[in-house]
Amino acid sequence: MNSRFRITRWHVMGWIFLATLLFFAVAPMVWMLITSFKSQFAALKYPPELIPQNPNLEQYERLLSPKNDVGRQFLRYMLNSIWVSTATTVFGVAVAVPAAYAFARFRFPGRKALFFSVLFRNMFPAVVFLMPLFIMMRWMGLVNTYTSLIITYLTFGLPLSIWLLKGFYDNIPVELEQAARIDGCTRFQAFYMVVMPLSAPGIIATAIYSFITAWNEYVYALTFLNDDEKLTLPVGLQRFFAEYATNWPGLMAASFIMSVPVVVMFLILQKYFVRALTEGAVKA
Amino acid sequence: MSKTHRSEPSTRGFFGRIADHRLDYLYILPALGVMMLVIAYPIYYTVYLSFFRTPPSLAMQDKIFNGIDNYITILTAESFHEVTINTMVWTFWSTFMAMILGLGAALVLNREFVGRGVLRGLLxxxxxxxxxxxxxxWRWIYHSDFGVLGAILLQLGLIDDKLNLLDNVDLVLPSLIVVNVWKEFPFAMIMILAGLQTVPDQLLNAARVDGAGAFERFRHVTLPHLKGVLVITVLLLFVANLNHFTIPWIMTGGGPAGASDIWITQIYQIAFGRIRFGIASAYSVILFGVMVVIGYFYVKALTGDDDRRHG
Amino acid sequence: MAQVDFVNVDKSYGSFRAVKDVSFTVGDGEFVALVGPSGCGKTTTLNLIAGLLDLTGGEIRVSGKVINDLDPKDRDIAMVFQNYALYPNKTVAQNLGFPLRMRKVAKAEIKDKVEEAARLLDITHLLDRYPRELSGGQQQRVALGRALVRDPQVFLMDEPLSNLDAKLRVQMRAELKRFHQDLNATVIYVTHDQLEAMTMADKMAVMSGGVLQQYDAPERVFEEPANLFVASFVGSPAMNLLPATRVERDGTVFATGEGWELTLSDRNGAAARRSETDAIILGARHSSLALHETETSGAIPARIYTVEPTGDLTYAHVEVGDKTFVISVPPDRRIAADQPVWIGFDQNKLHLFDAKTEQRIAQD
Structure with missing residues (x-):
């Protein structure tokens, strides 16, 4: 037992490595935050001030106030992003839950093949499908609508959601549903009153994953949306703030605001999110 | 109605069994519908379009069949060689570095200590x-005039002129790889950490009793146990990097002089910059072929796991 | 409470017949144990009554009413599961009240009934806990309580004691039996443990390979097993079975084997004559055999293999040719491995089976 608490060479090297890595991971975000408290002028000093001389919230006030054009535009993008991400999440869960349940419980022909074809989607990140989808959306008259984005985003989260939720349903004993049915539930009531609450952690995990992916998505939003009023945050950021690339503090403040919801959501529900990511690849 | 909860095969053959289970399919229909719409159709259409010359108006009824001309155009283009090498360098080094950093972080985080959760969250x-x-x-950090990285290195005397990373043909790709690794090493870390937590303590203790030191325990117990997770993580990262569009596109747009151009940015440029969907489709099919091969190994790695669990 | 009739019940999974033409009647207020090795169709049969599976053929009647096509919720049956199947996200009180809630019983009445059931099962102090905070025995009681509150026509129990430790199992066995006597409930109880079935049930339905082998009171099943399967399944240690050849000389019937010959009594001889072929099988319980240390007439030669003292009885494993017998002897008998012995038979307790049909041959 003693050796477990002895400080070995490996421990010391481990700590040094971790400290370095932590700096690498966190420093860029700290620099984003520091810059965002500077004035446009102060940011362009050389050498840069590592600690701002006159920290102020000027950039944030501008971005978050509907009274000026920049703020109005920014808040508009934020609302658009919230709407698209929320819709994606809600539809995603509504579609994933029954599918995962069926894959876990029923033994219909082709079940395995279908399941792995869904998983196969994991292997095909967004961009390859961009062109044909663009043509298809154009043909269906969906270009420049959120519908096109929501449909596309749905499929990003679905394979993972289905895989994760199937794991949950696999672990809920069939006997619980049987007991519920004997206790007077219909098949649907047994699912809704007994199984659903038990799979809540899985549903939360998949919901967060869907929300974060949709919130951060860039390429499809860039391609499908062209109306300035309709852009989501990532594209809006690029088009309206990066164009005048001189206002770095403004850009950093906008990046920070954009990161807040996902980081907060992630930190609060870290456990579930980690589970969503690792489920499937790692199973004891 | 109570027809669904059964696991028995019927005597009626494949189509009979499908009919027996018709209600089951209702559950997966929405998911399957969306996936078909957004995946199956695009795959088909991409392959189809890759044999046509498409008009810039994107009025697809005016497209002209031109056989494998698009493929020839791509493979004989001057830039193809350079872009392919960039793609390989980008994909390989991003994956490799993310795995190394992720593995190191996971090994340290696998110990019990106060503040571990916070640290994991930050990372x-x-x-x-x-x-x-x-x-x-990162563009701001790398900024050639006001970037904090250059300023610090200059002050420390490690360089003697302003640091110009993103406009330097030799440095631009490594600089982008750093950003990419920064963004995705946590994924490798969390996958490997989850894998580490399934390494049975008993086995590690047995190795300890057998006289294995920390390194031998890692080499003979932990690493073999992690193999499955490592394979899947590498494959996922590999495909993600192969398709990573946003970082090169926003940071350099493929420049300078194509030095940071990779397949996926080329495809986007050809499709939506030059509006030549036929060629871009052919390009996609090539990329697609590479991914199908990787995808095959991925599903194999996953199903192997599944069989072990249920068999 | 109610009578349950099984009429030619059949259940197939594709070409596999899990339950084959099973017919029997569970009388009103009877405790019937469905017993057999795993895969014999007993749990399938239970699930058919519950409505969790659909019948392939035949019908099941409860109080004379055919229930084949009713949903589980409409069958007025309660079930206790092997793993208890308590709803993990509900408290004990909510678990107990759930069947009533689903039947839209008034809240006040639910409260009364839950408290009554809790009192009966001595779990009142657990009502606010969650299942994961309970011991196995307590969970078992809650599962039982959930079945009780509804006052159903039939109770189904699927190996409810098999997840308990040995000591608790004996205690719960007694409690279940007492509970049945007090409530006079119709109970159908599935178990693979023949001892459980023997001790608790009014009647045993022994199943094997989807076929009902014997349906009778436990003591009858024990004393007159219908065939070789029942003989070897019921009783512990299992009945000793010895294949033999029937030989008749001068009006006397002998059973012979390699190196031994046993004169059968008149009654047993008459029975042996009814065997279809010369091949018969002798069956004897461990307690009906005598162990002699010297050659004795009417006893067959054997050799001690090993000796297992259990405290109040000692089991001698004895080799007869290539068969091994288990014979119980008083704990103070001094016997040792490899010692030659002679086995004496109590002809009144000898069972005879037809080796070809594997059926018991009745002795009258």
């Missing part, structure tokens, strides 16, 4: 924030 943040924000943050 994961780069993975969660949007690639667009990440690209701007």
């Amino acid at each position: 994961l943040i780069p993975y969660v924030i949007s690639a667009v924000a990440a690209s701007y943050i």
